[in-house]
Amino acid sequence: xxxxxxxxxxxxxxxxxxxxxxxxxxxxxxxxxxxxxxxxxxxxxxxxxxxxxxxxxxxxxxxxxxxxxxxxxxxxxxxxxxxxxxxxxxxxxxxxxxxxxxxxxxxxxxxxxxxxxxxxxxxxxxxxxxxxxxxxxxxxxxxxxxxxxxxxxxxxxxxxxxxxxxxxxxxxxxxxxxxxxxxxxxxxxxxxxxxxxxxxxxxxxxxxxxxxxxxxxxxxxxxxxxxxxxxxxxxxxxxxxxxxxxxxxxxxxxxxxxxxxxxxxxxxxxxxxxxxxxxxxxxxxxxxxxxxxxxxxxxxxxxxxxxxxxxxxxxxxxxxxxxxxxxxxxxxxxxxxxxxxxxxxxxxxxxxxxxxx
Amino acid sequence: xxxxxxxxxxxxxxxxxxxxxxxxxxxxxxxxxxxxxxxxxxxxxxxxxxxxxxxxxxxxxxxxxxxxxxxxxxxxxxxxxxxxxxxxxxxxxxxxxxxxxxxxxxxxxxxxxxxxxxxxxxxxxxxxxxxxxxxxxxxxxxxxxxxxxxxxxxxxxxxxxxxxxxxxxxxxxxxxxxxxxxxxxxxxxxxxxxxxxxxxxxxxxxxxxxxxxxxxxxxxxxxxxxxxxxxxxxxxxxxxxxxxxxxxxxxxxxxxxxxxxxxxxxxxxxxxxxxxxxxxxxxxxxxxxxxxxxxxxxxxxxxxxxxxxxxxxxxxxxxxxxxxxxxxxxxxxxxxxxxxxxxxxxxxxxxxxxxxx
Numbered sequence: 001x002x003x004x005x006x007x008x009x010x011x012x013x014x015x016x017x018x019x020x021x022x023x024x025x026x027x028x029x030x031x032x033x034x035x036x037x038x039x040x041x042x043x044x045x046x047x048x049x050x051x052x053x054x055x056x057x058x059x060x061x062x063x064x065x066x067x068x069x070x071x072x073x074x075x076x077x078x079x080x081x082x083x084x085x086x087x088x089x090x091x092x093x094x095x096x097x098x099x100x101x102x103x104x105x106x107x108x109x110x111x112x113x114x115x116x117x118x119x120x121x122x123x124x125x126x127x128x129x130x131x132x133x134x135x136x137x138x139x140x141x142x143x144x145x146x147x148x149x150x151x152x153x154x155x156x157x158x159x160x161x162x163x164x165x166x167x168x169x170x171x172x173x174x175x176x177x178x179x180x181x182x183x184x185x186x187x188x189x190x191x192x193x194x195x196x197x198x199x200x201x202x203x204x205x206x207x208x209x210x211x212x213x214x215x216x217x218x219x220x221x222x223x224x225x226x227x228x229x230x231x232x233x234x235x236x237x238x239x240x241x242x243x244x245x246x247x248x249x250x251x252x253x254x255x256x257x258x259x260x261x262x263x264x265x266x267x268x269x270x271x272x273x274x275x276x277x278x279x280x281x282x283x284x285x286x287x288x289x290x291x292x293x294x295x296x297x298x299x300x301x302x303x304x305x306x307x308x309x310x311x312x313x314x315x316x317x318x319x320x321x322x323x324x325x326x327x328x329x330x331x332x333x334x335x336x337x338x339x340x341x342x343x344x345x346x347x348x349x350x351x352x353x354x355x356x357x
Numbered sequence: 358x359x360x361x362x363x364x365x366x367x368x369x370x371x372x373x374x375x376x377x378x379x380x381x382x383x384x385x386x387x388x389x390x391x392x393x394x395x396x397x398x399x400x401x402x403x404x405x406x407x408x409x410x411x412x413x414x415x416x417x418x419x420x421x422x423x424x425x426x427x428x429x430x431x432x433x434x435x436x437x438x439x440x441x442x443x444x445x446x447x448x449x450x451x452x453x454x455x456x457x458x459x460x461x462x463x464x465x466x467x468x469x470x471x472x473x474x475x476x477x478x479x480x481x482x483x484x485x486x487x488x489x490x491x492x493x494x495x496x497x498x499x500x501x502x503x504x505x506x507x508x509x510x511x512x513x514x515x516x517x518x519x520x521x522x523x524x525x526x527x528x529x530x531x532x533x534x535x536x537x538x539x540x541x542x543x544x545x546x547x548x549x550x551x552x553x554x555x556x557x558x559x560x561x562x563x564x565x566x567x568x569x570x571x572x573x574x575x576x577x578x579x580x581x582x583x584x585x586x587x588x589x590x591x592x593x594x595x596x597x598x599x600x601x602x603x604x605x606x607x608x609x610x611x612x613x614x615x616x617x618x619x620x621x622x623x624x625x626x627x628x629x630x631x632x633x634x635x636x637x638x639x640x641x642x643x644x645x646x647x648x649x650x651x652x653x654x655x656x657x658x659x660x661x662x663x664x665x666x667x668x669x670x671x672x673x674x675x676x677x678x679x680x681x682x683x684x685x686x687x688x689x690x691x692x693x694x695x696x697x698x699x700x701x702x703x704x705x706x707x708x709x710x711x712x713x714x
Contacts, residue, residue, distance in 0.1 A: 022462070022463075024462065024530075042446075042447070044446045045446070045447065087447045088445050088446070088447060089399075089401045089402070089445070090399070090402065090444045090445060090447045090449060091452075092447060092449045092464070093450070093464050095448075095462060095463050095464055096461065096462065097461075098459065098460070098461045098532050100457055100464070102455065103455070104453065104454075104455045105379070105381065105452065105453065106379075106452050107449070107450050107452055107457070107464060123492070123501055125494070125501065128491060128492045128501075129491075130489040130490060130491035131489070131490040131491075132487040132488070132489060133487060133488040133490065133537075133543075134485060134486075134487035134488075135480070135485045137482070144480055144482065144485075156514060156515050157513065157514065157515070158513050158514070158515040158516060159515060173381075175455050180490075186490075
């Protein structure tokens with residue numbers, strides 16, 4: 001079988017620009033005891049190492065006589081982790097792994113380690129929603145933009161059931177696919193809905209990067225284009241108590257900018273490890289004097305989450321203090337760990353169980 | 358602005374495993390005259406070159422004093438092309454390009470060159486369908502498998518309109534995302550439906566790799582799991598004249614295997630540059646004695662497409678001769694070019710205008 005695959009591979013690409021083809025490798029290979037073996041093929045590389053968010057330090061990989069480099073690590077705590085190889089100083093994703101970190105600045109791969117019990121983001125045999133990939137017309141940005149829309153199991157766009165909507169924003173340099181490809185937002189929602197812990201909802205994942213325009217144009221795009229597009233095309237409840245906004249990192253800052261200045265639109269604001277050193281945040285909040293009582297009344301949930309090892313931890317604590325000082329009721333969710341998508345999954349799972357109840 | 362982005366980038370990843378961060382680069386940069394500049398950042402690389410299906414030979418890239426390597430090529434004929442960089446012997450995708458070739462054996466990037474007139478796969482301001490990412494339970498393969506389902510503009514799952522269905526299979530080592538991410542099947546369908554040239558239809562894109570099981574198990578999976586799943590969950594017309602099957606390369610071989618042995622199910626069979634040196638094909642067709650008159654009556658379209666520079670061209674011609682000799686009515690679509698996704702887009706555009714009429 002292996003020989004046959006290899007022959008196919010050579011045949012298929014013999015008239016393309018690629019002369020050398022690697023053998024088909026099953027990488028990464030997760031063993032039942034949660035140890036993981038990583039493979040990479042190169043006859044010419046002088047050194048190959050593995051970097052991943054499950055490792056403290058890079059692990060050197062060892063070449064066998066057929067040119068296959070490998071290393072076994074772990075046991076690795078069950079979770080989903082980004083990783084990459086460094087081949088003679090060049091950082092690359094794993095050529096044999098189709099699970100790619102959706103990002104516009106780097107290419108990494110995703111390791112998915114399951115344990116004896118399913119995790120909140122595990123693919124399980126429960127009813128599954130689906131993710132719509134579609135386009136909307138952004139008048140603000142004068143272009144067609146892609147948006148991903150999760151609809152829950154049993155969703156019927158023409159049915160009588162109307163749904164609440166969570167708007168969910170990715171981190172800096174991520175894309176509209178990162179919340180599903182790395183954050184598994186769809187599977188987290190499937191699992192929590194199946195367990196009766198989350199209300200069936202629509203989750204809208206826009207693309208938050210509006211460069212070279214100013215970040216404030218994303219706020220306008222959400223309010224003037226994304227929300228109206230969703231409300232024109234999906235059966236949704238059109239009041240603030242049925243709209244939530246959440247985001248991570250740069251998207252966590254955008255969440256605060258969009259959510260706290262539009263509490264007539266969003267009654268739930270959940271910010272994960274927010275990056276707030278932006279012009280827009282400064283403009284909105286540096287001399288902000290909100291009517292705290294009114295805001296607390298409008299907001300059904302205002303939460304900020306962060307890991308204690310996050311490089312933004314001190315900044316986030318300062319923002320928590322700032323919002324508290326201004327009289328806002330604020331729920332914090334502080335966990336171990338850094339500025340990672342492992343934590344994002346926990347933050348989202350927490351939010352999904354608190355909104356639209 | 359650039360400085361600000363750079364600071365964010367450093368901040369965002371200062372507690373991750375990455376120490377060195379590249380500047381944000383707009384790569385590839387397509388100029389109005391269809392020349393294209395490619396960028397890559399490395400202070401340590403000794404040589405960087407560009408390989409792409411729009412080039413005859415690799416183009417060396419030149420480093421500037423800030424560590425940014427670049428090369429300008431073209432004008433490039435408007436189309437979508439795979440490309441990659443070779444950095445000191447290591448093949449990598451473009452870190453700054455989010456358009457990734459969905460594949461389980463290599464990582465490449467996608468160059469999208471538009472011209473003065475929109476192409477059949479161009480994103481245009483026409484009504485857009487959407488792509489559902491969802492899971493089905495494959496009893497045959499004993500696992501949940503992902504499938505992509507394009508639904509046309511105005512699609513209503515609970516409405517009175519029932520749709521015909523095209524089952525569309527990727528090539529060897531591709532994934533269920535390749536027909537949309539590289540082949541732009543959704544945009545081709547959007548454009549042809551908007552122009553009144555294609556009947557609104559559902560397009561189902563399964564994952565064709567069933568290794569380590571035998572390829573024949575994919576045939577079973579399509580017939581016993583995929584088709585029933587679609588027919589249970591979408592408003593579709595359940596007769597052979599409303600079912601088509603098409604595929605490229607290994608998927609083109611699978612199309613012949615599945616389609617020609619199941620003409621009660623599929624009345625349209627469209628095979629693109631089929632790879633047929635497989636056990637399943639041999640078993641099905643090496644001593645095949647079909648009732649040609651009956652088959653020709655059942656098949657509303659049987660077509661085989663290939664490029665004259667395709668490395669499978671001779672093999673495809675032999676298969677065309679074989680099927681013709683057995684009395685089958687067969688429409689061929691022979692074009693210039695090789696075993697490429699540039700040609701796949703043309704083949705699909707042709708098929709979409711011929712089926713369900």
